[in-house]
Amino acid sequence: MRRILVRFFLIVGITIATVGVGFTFWLRDRYVVPIITYHHVGVPSDRSLFLNTVSAESFERQMQFLKRNGFEIISFDSLVKGIHRGFLFRRDTVLIQFDDGYEDNYVNALPILKKYGFPAMEFLISDLIGKRGFLTWDQVKEMEENNFVMGAHTRTHAYLPDLSPQKMRDEIVGSKKIIEQHLGHSIDYFAYPSGGFNVPAKQIAKEAGFQAAVTTNRGKDRYNEDLYELKRIRINDRDSRFGSIIMWFKLSGYYNLFRKSKDGE
Numbered sequence: 001m002r003r004i005l006v007r008f009f010l011i012v013g014i015t016i017a018t019v020g021v022g023f024t025f026w027l028r029d030r031y032v033v034p035i036i037t038y039h040h041v042g043v044p045s046d047r048s049l050f051l052n053t054v055s056a057e058s059f060e061r062q063m064q065f066l067k068r069n070g071f072e073i074i075s076f077d078s079l080v081k082g083i084h085r086g087f088l089f090r091r092d093t094v095l096i097q098f099d100d101g102y103e104d105n106y107v108n109a110l111p112i113l114k115k116y117g118f119p120a121m122e123f124l125i126s127d128l129i130g131k132r133g134f135l136t137w138d139q140v141k142e143m144e145e146n147n148f149v150m151g152a153h154t155r156t157h158a159y160l161p162d163l164s165p166q167k168m169r170d171e172i173v174g175s176k177k178i179i180e181q182h183l184g185h186s187i188d189y190f191a192y193p194s195g196g197f198n199v200p201a202k203q204i205a206k207e208a209g210f211q212a213a214v215t216t217n218r219g220k221d222r223y224n225e226d227l228y229e230l231k232r233i234r235i236n237d238r239d240s241r242f243g244s245i246i247m248w249f250k251l252s253g254y255y256n257l258f259r260k261s262k263d264g265e
């Protein structure tokens with residue numbers, strides 16, 4: 001009887017250990033460095049912008065959350081190099097990123113990022129730089145001097161899957177060239193407007209010389225193995241309002257496992 005019991009517990013123990021080790025490996029392979037996305041930081045100028053706006057107070061609270069909890073904020077270069085090399089990132093790694101190049105990013109977000117010493121990334125719509133509400137070239141340069149890396153986000157924010165191949169090329173390659181001419185160095189990263197991409201858009205981004213491209217929750221690859229459809233997580237005003245549960249979840253590295261993914265187009 002005793003021998004049977006010993007054997008039973010041995011089998012149960014080995015099974016639990018095997019499942020545990022397997023699960024640990026499964027989780028390890030599914031961890032994705034969260035790329036958090038912001039648009040406007042400040043007061044929304046009209047109601048339609050509400051979802052795309054985080055108040056300066058919430059933004060500060062969210063940055064404070066990252067600092068207090070010891071998150072490591074990495075640059076886009078580190079992320080791309082790490083993915084290339086199959087590097088195992090720390091479980092508390094985060095990348096901060098802004099879309100569209102709004103002037104309020106310079107006015108409201110930059111001082112807070114400087115205060116916390118966090119690097120960030122900005123995707124610029126090249127033909128809108130200097131227009132009302134958007135960053136000027138001087139502001140872009142000052143942001144670069146303060147730990148910002150600039151990326152391209154097309155010339156006019158056109159939805160790429162709707163465009164002819166020629167127009168698509170002009171939007172993608174054109175934005176890269178214009179920004180490079182103004183800043184005098186290479187622009188290595190690209191963001192698809194509204195996350196919309198298809199096979200030709202990815203191909204053109206690769207051929208243009210971009211090292212990586214980001215989308216929203218679109219595409220098949222949930223685990224950011226494909227550098228030309230990296231998933232991003234939008235952070236909004238409410239995420240830090242009710243305790244920090246949503247922030248923890250969105251920054252866990254496993255958020256992509258639970259959210260719906262859409263087709264690229």
Ligand SMILES: [Zn+2]
Binds near residue numbers: 099100157193194
């Ligand atoms: Zn955009």
